[in-house]
Amino acid sequence: MSLALHVTAPSTALYTDLSGYYDLMCADIDYKAQSDHIRRLNRLFGNGASTHLDLACGTGPHIRHFIDYGFQSCGLDINQPMLDLAQVRCPEAEFTLQDMCSFRVNNPVDLITCFLYSIHYNDGICKLKQCLSSVYNALSEGGIFCFNAVEKTKIDNRAFVRHSTEFNDSQFTFSSGWNYSGAGERQSLKLSIEKSNEQESQVWQDEHPMVAVSFDELEQLLLPHFEVHIFEHDYDKITPLQPTSGNAIFVCVKR
The missing domain is CATH 3.40.50.150 (Vaccinia Virus protein VP39)
Structure with a gap:
């Protein structure tokens, strides 16, 4: 049975909780x-x-x-x-x-x-x-x-960067992309981390507020x-x- 966890966290919680995975996220x-x-x-x-x-x-x-x-x-x-x-x-x-x-x-x-x-x-x-x-x-x-x-003004909300890697018998898939409404001084970085192995599958999602x-x-x-x-x-x-x-x-x- 697969377990999917969807977590929306405060802006720094993802990095705090998953700081050990940060280098994996940036492996490319x-x-x-x-x-x-x-x-x-x-x-x-x-x-x-x-x-x-x-x-x-x-x-x-x-x-x-x-x-x-x-x-x-x-x-x-x-x-x-x-x-x-x-x-x-x-x-x-x-x-x-x-x-x-x-x-x-x-x-x-x-x-x-x-x-x-x-x-x-x-x-x-x-x-x-x-x-x-x-x-x-x-x-x-x-x-x-x-x-x-x-x-x-050149942000494409549909564009995401994605890569996968293996670590400690689990498969990790990381994706990130900019999002901008088209007006104002706020944009965001949307992040997703998927971790899967033989026992379960988990997904962490986060959105970081940023200046546009x-x-x-x-x-x-x-x-x-x-x-x-x-x-x-x-x-x-x-x-x-x-x-x-x-x-x-x-x-x-x-x-």
């Missing part, structure tokens, strides 16, 4: 390629120094690569179980439990990153502005902020504080953003 992500790409952008636009902070760092896979590149890296997240796993992966790094929309650092850093579209976890324009202000205050002179973002913003709007929020460069969402090469693109990499140099 090329963290090394993403980290190396930002390292190249830092060489082009940064101030030449190598202190680094990763916002919404999760279990620390990007930080691991930056440490291996020679950076002095640290990370923050709002989820302590994630940070516990990150500390095991990166014992050299310092991790703090903080909200990226209102964080502080003891000493300015030269590079701040925010991967996996996590900039959108700022739920609304007001919190996004607070986040950008916190980033500005945390950066050293000439430091840069690199993140990726999705253009709200166009690239033009985002650039206007950044310009008072940063010199802004916007590139194609391509970790193999550095090319300017095309008008039809719905995903972008932002490089923001502190003025």
